[in-house]
Amino acid sequence: MGYSIIQKDFYRESGKYLSHFQILKKCFSPNLHYIYLFRKTQKHYQKPIIGIFYKLVLRHYQIKYGFQIYPETQIGEGFYLGHWGQLVINPKTKIGKNCNIAQGVTIAQANRGKNEGVPVIGNEVWIGPNAVIVGNITIGNNVLIAPNAYVNMDVPDNSLAIGNPAVITPKANATDNYINNKI
Template sequence: MDRNIKSKLYSDLCRYGGDYKKIPKFQKWFRKYQNSKNHLLKFIYKVLFVLDRNKNFIEMSAESKIGEGLYIGHPFAITINPQAIIGRNCNIHKGVTIGQENRGRKKGAPIIGDEVWIGINSTIVGKIFIGNDVLISANSFVNFDVPDHSIVIGNPGKIIPRENATDSYINNKYKDI
């Protein structure tokens, strides 16, 4: 096993408090698939990923770009567009949609920074940038850029600047060794 896969699995393990059993199975297969060099193992990991992903009604590609330290609280009914990019130490909760806009000036998928907490049933769509240290509250709709150190509340979303916006929301942060 190369350092990259060990690092990504370890980073996710840290976010779940060191309890390997708490990491959703599809997330384990996702990390193993993305980092396997062996074609047969890669195929097996992808099949296992798809089977476990579908059990939880997760719409997510095995090719998704997600940084170290991912935490998925209550993994159920989550949609992540394959073109979206998600940074390190992010929390994603039940019912979240990270989607693509198909027309207009925001055509494309979001780029989400590091240490972003995305609350239950929130929707993030379009070619937008979500900065670092951002808290998106439950049931929020975000189709606009969000600067670093902010809280987004509501539908339509309202930005509230706040240093350490995710303090005490993002626990067990993964840090490079």
């Protein structure tokens, strides 16, 4: 059976593939509710009437919950927001599958300098509270960005990024026990 991207996102929270009704029941949680609306808006983005409806609803909840994630942002399946509030992701950012993003994170564009542009983030990346990722950089697969880290350089696969400015340390199992219920 093929599962929808919404089911795959909600699988990360529960460890089970849920029916549409079960998913709606879990939407009392702001982070899950926002993911649901985000994916619905992405699905209907180009459609004239329903697309406008979902864009308006998503905008309302961006303001209400503090998530500044736009439907143009490319985010892979298994997306997980650990907590809600004050999250900013540049709409040109690309994020892989099975990624966790905590509260207070900023993923931003650099407007000048050698890293002018936006980040590309790989698969199975855990981004801790209040981390800042900025510029035309690549974050590899299986990377843990520690809380309060400032990352403005490439981070290779299988690494930890800790501190301000970030210090990169190789670690084979960087996200073990941080990213649960992988799809």
